Amino acid sequence: MRKVLVIGIGAGNPDHLTMQAVRAMAGVDVFFIPDKGAEKGSLRQVREDICARVIPHSAWRSVGFSIPARPKVQDGYRTIVDDWHEAICDSYVRLIETELAEGQCGAFLVWGDPSLYDSTLRILDRVLARGVAVTYDVIPGITSVQALTAAHRIPLNRIGEPVLVTTGRKLGQGTQHDTVVMLDDGQALQRAAADPALRESYIYWGACLGTGQEMLVQGRLCDVAARIEAARQAVRTTNGWVMDVFLLRPRTEGG
Ligand SMILES: C[S@@+](CC[C@H](N)C(=O)[O-])C[C@H]1O[C@@H](n2cnc3c(N)ncnc32)[C@H](O)[C@@H]1O
Numbered sequence: 001m002r003k004v005l006v007i008g009i010g011a012g013n014p015d016h017l018t019m020q021a022v023r024a025m026a027g028v029d030v031f032f033i034p035d036k037g038a039e040k041g042s043l044r045q046v047r048e049d050i051c052a053r054v055i056p057h058s059a060w061r062s063v064g065f066s067i068p069a070r071p072k073v074q075d076g077y078r079t080i081v082d083d084w085h086e087a088i089c090d091s092y093v094r095l096i097e098t099e100l101a102e103g104q105c106g107a108f109l110v111w112g113d114p115s116l117y118d119s120t121l122r123i124l125d126r127v128l129a130r131g132v133a134v135t136y137d138v139i140p141g142i143t144s145v146q147a148l149t150a151a152h153r154i155p156l157n158r159i160g161e162p163v164l165v166t167t168g169r170k171l172g173q174g175t176q177h178d179t180v181v182m183l184d185d186g187q188a189l190q191r192a193a194a195d196p197a198l199r200e201s202y203i204y205w206g207a208c209l210g211t212g213q214e215m216l217v218q219g220r221l222c223d224v225a226a227r228i229e230a231a232r233q234a235v236r237t238t239n240g241w242v243m244d245v246f247l248l249r250p251r252t253e254g255g
Contacts, residue, residue, distance in 0.1 A: 001102070001103070001133060001134065001135060002096060002100045002101075002102065002103070002104060002105075002106070002133065002134045002135075003104075003105045003106070003134065003135050003136065003137070004096065004100075004105070004106045004107065004108065004124065004134055004135070004136040004137075005024055005028060005105060005106070005107040005108075005136065005137055005138075005139060006107070006108050006110055006114045006120050006121060006124065006136060006137070006138045006139070007021050007024060007025065007107055007108070007109050007110065007114075007139045007141070008021065008110050008112060008113040008114050008138075008139060008140050008141015008142070008143075009021065009047065009050055009109045009110065009111065009112075009141055010112065010141050010142040010147075010210065011111065011112045011141075011142060011143060011144040011146075011147040011209055011210050012046075012144075012147065012208065012209055012210030012211040012214075012243075013147075013209075013210030013211065014046075014049070014050050014053060014054075016141065016142040016147070016210060017050065017054060017141075018139070018140070018141065018142075020139050020140075021139050021141065022054045024107075024139050025051065025054055025055055025107065026054075026055055026056060026057070027105055028055075028060055028105050028106065028107040029059075029060060029061070029100070029101075029104040029105050029106065030060070030061055030062070030063055030099050030100060030104065030105075030106045030107070031047070031051055031060065031061075031062040031063070031106070031107050031108075031109060032062075032063055032065060032092075032095050032099070032106055032107065032108050033047050033048065033062050033063065033064050033065070033109070034064075034065060034066075034067050034108075035064045035065065035066050035067065036066075036067050042239070043111070044064070047062075047109045048062060050109065051109075063095065063099050065091050065095055066091075067088060067091070068084065068087045068088065070084045071083075071084070085119060085122060085123050085126060086126070088119075088123050089123050089126040089127055089130070092123055092124065092126075092127050093127055093130060093132055096127065096132055096134050097132065100134075108120050110141065112141055112142065112143040112144050113140050113141040113142070113143045114138055114140070114141070115138075115140070116143050116144075116145070116165070116182075117167070117182055117183060121138065124136050144182065144206075144209055144243070144245045145165065145180050145182075145245065145247075147206070147209035147210050148180075148204065148206045148209055148245050148246070148247065149204075149247070151206050151209055151214065151216055152204045152206070152216060152218060152247075154204060154247075156178075156180075156247070157178065158178060158249070161177070161178060162177050162178075163177065163178045163179070163180060163247075164177045164178070164179045164180070165179075165180045165182070166179060166180070166181060166182075167181070167182055167183045167184070167188075168181055168182070168183055168184025168185060168186075168187060168188030168189070169183075169188070171184070171188040171191070171192060171248075172188075172191065172192070172195065172198070176250055177250070178247065178248065178249045178250070179247070179248045179250075180245065180246070180247050180248075181245065181246050181247075181248065182245050184244065184246075186229065186232055189205075189225065189228060189229070189246070190225070190229070192221060192225075192248065193221050193222060193225035197250075198221065198248065198250065199221050199222040199225075200220060200221070200222060200250075200251040201220070201221045201248045201249055201250045201251060202218070202219070202220060202221070202248070202249045202251070203217070203218065203219065203220075203221045203224060203225075203228070203246050203247070203248050203249075204216075204218045204246060204247040204249075205217045205218065205224075205228050205244060205245075205246040206244060206245060206246070207231060207232065207235050207242055207243065207244035208235060208239075208242070208243065208244075209245070213235060213238070213239075215231045215235065217231060221248070228246075232244060
């Protein structure tokens with residue numbers, strides 16, 4: 001039987017790799033490295049560098065594969081994502097069937113942790129549903145949320161309180177709780193800064209966490225929103241893209 005490992009590699013710093021991940025990587029024959037276009041080429045390089053750095057032998061190889069661009073979402077979000085996952089599933093099946101010999105082990109190196117805003121596991125379930133003879137296991141990684149809270153030296157939750165983790169697109173839908181926002185293109189932050197219910201919130205923001213370009217800002221949203229926007233633009237100008245995440249703590253009664 002062929003086997004696949006889905007390995008969380010942490011959110012930017014190669015030192016985020018766990019011992020479990022390092023040990024598992026030494027047993028992988030083929031790493032499947034996604035290529036999401038030129039602007040993300042450096043993320044591909046990070047994965048290649050991690051392999052070269054931690055695997056103590058040379059009996060491994062990597063195979064790139066392209067991820068089709070996701071169509072722009074207007075409406076019918078679920079249908080669009082469903083079709084997109086089906087197309088990626090085609091690539092996974094091809095990789096597993098053509099690049100792995102019987103008994104060999106392949107691996108996907110997933111940014112952060114595979115459980116958080118990542119579809120590798122969902123797509124592998126589609127692969128299994130198609131009857132492909134493969135098993136898979138998951139090795140957890142440090143998420144960007146943990147990288148954010150560690151960088152700011154804060155607990156994620158207030159004592160006994162819940163935390164919502166959501167996307168920029170959904171920020172604002174019932175945000176009376178502390179909320180972590182991921183996958184924002186900057187618009188959610190601007191919306192929150194203009195929203196009377198949120199603009200007094202305290203924000204902990206981080207970009208390029210764990211990398212040499214790490215940027216951190218914290219303060220009342222209405223006070224620091226412009227500074228964050230300027231920092232986002234600066235990173236985007238340098239890299240062509242920016243990955244950032246933030247925790248919003250709405251102001252409480254008397255707080
Ligand atoms: C597709 S999600 C993947 C999340 C990942 N699985 C995790 O565990 O963090 C990508 C989003 O994660 C966040 N992110 C990932 N790495 C980051 C980093 N080094 N610095 C800031 N945000 C990061 C950003 O919100 C980005 O838009």
